[in-house]
Amino acid sequence: MKKIIAMILAAMLAFAGVSAVAESLTMCTNVAFPPYEFYGDDGQPTGIDVEIAKAIAAKLGYELEVVDIEFAQCIPGVQSGKYDFSAAGMTVTEERKQMVQFTDTYATGIQSVIVPEACEFEGLDDFVEENGSVKVGVQMATTGDLYTTWDYEDEGKGTVERYASGAAAVQALLAGKVDCVVIDNEPAKNFVSQNEGLKILDTAYAEEEYAMAFAKDSPIYDDFNAALAELIEDGTVKGIIDTFIPAN
Numbered sequence: 001m002k003k004i005i006a007m008i009l010a011a012m013l014a015f016a017g018v019s020a021v022a023e024s025l026t027m028c029t030n031v032a033f034p035p036y037e038f039y040g041d042d043g044q045p046t047g048i049d050v051e052i053a054k055a056i057a058a059k060l061g062y063e064l065e066v067v068d069i070e071f072a073q074c075i076p077g078v079q080s081g082k083y084d085f086s087a088a089g090m091t092v093t094e095e096r097k098q099m100v101q102f103t104d105t106y107a108t109g110i111q112s113v114i115v116p117e118a119c120e121f122e123g124l125d126d127f128v129e130e131n132g133s134v135k136v137g138v139q140m141a142t143t144g145d146l147y148t149t150w151d152y153e154d155e156g157k158g159t160v161e162r163y164a165s166g167a168a169a170v171q172a173l174l175a176g177k178v179d180c181v182v183i184d185n186e187p188a189k190n191f192v193s194q195n196e197g198l199k200i201l202d203t204a205y206a207e208e209e210y211a212m213a214f215a216k217d218s219p220i221y222d223d224f225n226a227a228l229a230e231l232i233e234d235g236t237v238k239g240i241i242d243t244f245i246p247a248n
Contacts, residue, residue, distance in 0.1 A: 023061070023062055023063055024062055024063040024064070024065050025053075025057050025060075025062045025063070025064055025065065025084045025085070025220070026065045026067060026082075026083045026084045026085075027049075027050075027053050027064060027065065027066050027067065027083065027084065027085055027086065027087055028067045028069050028073070028074050028077045028078065028082075028083040028085075028086045028088070029045070029049060029050070029066060029067070029068065029069070029074065029086060029087055029088040030068065030069065030070060030071040030074070030088050030139075030165065031045045031047075031066070031068040032165045032166065032167055033047075033071075033088065033089050033166060033184070033187050034047060034186070034187055034190045035047050035048055035186050035187075035190065035244035035245060036048045036049045036088070036089035036184075036186065036187070036210075036244075037049050037050055037066075037087075037088065037089070045066040045068065047244060048089075048107065048240060048241055048244050048245070049087035049088060049089060049212075050064075050066055050087070051240045051243075051244075052087070052106060052228075052231070052237055052240050053066075053085075053087050053212070055231055055236055055237075055240065056224055056227045056228055056231060059227045059230070059231065060220075060223055060224065060227055067083060070140070070164055071088055071139060071140065071141055071142060071165075072140050072141035074086040074088050074090070074213070075096065075099055075100055075213060078100055078213050078214060078215050079099055079100065079215055081215060084214075084218070084220065085212050085213060085214045085218070085220075085224070086100075086212065086213045087212040087213075089109065089184055089187075089210055090210060090211065090212070090213055091109065091142075091143040091208040091209065091210060092105065092208070092209050092210070092211050093143060093146065093208075095146070096213070100213040100214060100215060100216065101213070101214050101215075101216050101218070101221060102211035102212065102213055102214075103211045103212045103213075103214070103221075103224065103225045103228050104211065104225060104228055104229055104232065105209040105210060105211050106210060106211065106212075106228060106232060106237050107209075107210040107241060108207065108208070108209055108210070109184045109185060109186070109207070109208050109209070109210055110184070110185040110204045110205075110206070110207050110208075111143060111144055111147065111182055111183070111184060111185070111204065111205040111206040111207075111208065112182070112183065112184070112185040112188040112200050112201065112204060112205060113180050113181070113182055113200065113201040113203075113205050114170065114173060114180060114181040114182075114183065114188050114191060114192060114198055114199070114200055114201075115173075115179070115180045115198070115199060115200075115201060116173070116197060116198060116199075117197050117198060117199045119180075119199070119201075121201070122201060122202070122203055123201060123203050123205075124136065124148075124151075124152065124158075124180065124182075124205070127158070127179050127180070128152070128157045128158060131179075133152075133157060133158040133159070134152060134157065134158035134159075134179050134180070135158060135159050135161060135177075135178045135179045136148045136152060136158060136159070136160050136161065136178060136179065136180055136181070136182055137161050137163060137169035137170075137172045137173055137177070137178035137180065137181040137182075138160055138161070138162055138163070138169055138181065138182055138183070139162075139163055139164070139165055139166045139168075139169055139183060140162040140163060140164060141162075142183070142184075143206070143208060144181075144182035144183050144184070144205075145160060145162055147182070147205065147206055148160050148182050161177065161178050166181070166183045166187050166191065167191065169181045169183065170191045170195060170198070173198070174195060174197070174198070180201075182205055185200070185204070186245060188200050212224075212228075
């Protein structure tokens with residue numbers, strides 16, 4: 001009898017373990033992109049993407065697990081089914097839409113150019129006109145990487161140096177290894193505030209829309225996107241964004 005009870009308890013525990021796994025959603029991101037994702041004072045991931053994803057997961061009855069990986073691995077990880085979705089300050093592009101399906105847009109972004117404070121140029125073309133080319137630092141696989149590759153590297157107007165993180169690209173700029181860094185505006189502001197001798201050019205390089213990425217056959221996509229739409233409608237998403245990007 002004791003053996004039977006033990007077997008029943010073991011089965012119950014195993015079932016509970018499976019249920020716990022089933023009750024969670026795994027979000028992959030690169031936790032080095034403030035204010036969209038970064039480590040808080042408690043050492044846990046936070047930021048716009050993380051908190052919006054938490055709100056959606058809670059609305060649907062799930063726990064959220066955030067996995068920190070290189071940005072370039074986010075879409076492959078979602079495609080392979082290793083992660084349920086990715087939220088990483090990710091811009092919707094036609095190329096990416098061939099690989100994943102995106103949720104509704106929840107934020108808009110601007111690609112900005114970080115340069116040394118003494119720089120008098122107004123845009124990347126000024127570097128080319130003055131020096132014959134431009135050396136751009138970017139975070140690998142971001143839209144900053146894509147756009148500058150198309151606009152400058154492919155056109156023979158410069159080279160693109162790719163780094164694992166925005167912070168690494170900024171350090172390369174400080175070391176004089178690149179002429180500038182192209183990155184989303186909000187992270188750009190954070191990097192400039194934390195590193196003396198840098199500034200952001202007044203002219204935006206590009207404007208874009210952010211969304212979360214799912215595998216094309218994801219069984220939770222419809223419910224997740226519907227929950228996102230409701231949180232946009234009731235002001236929850238705006239409240240989260242305003243928390244991390246104050247109006248002033």
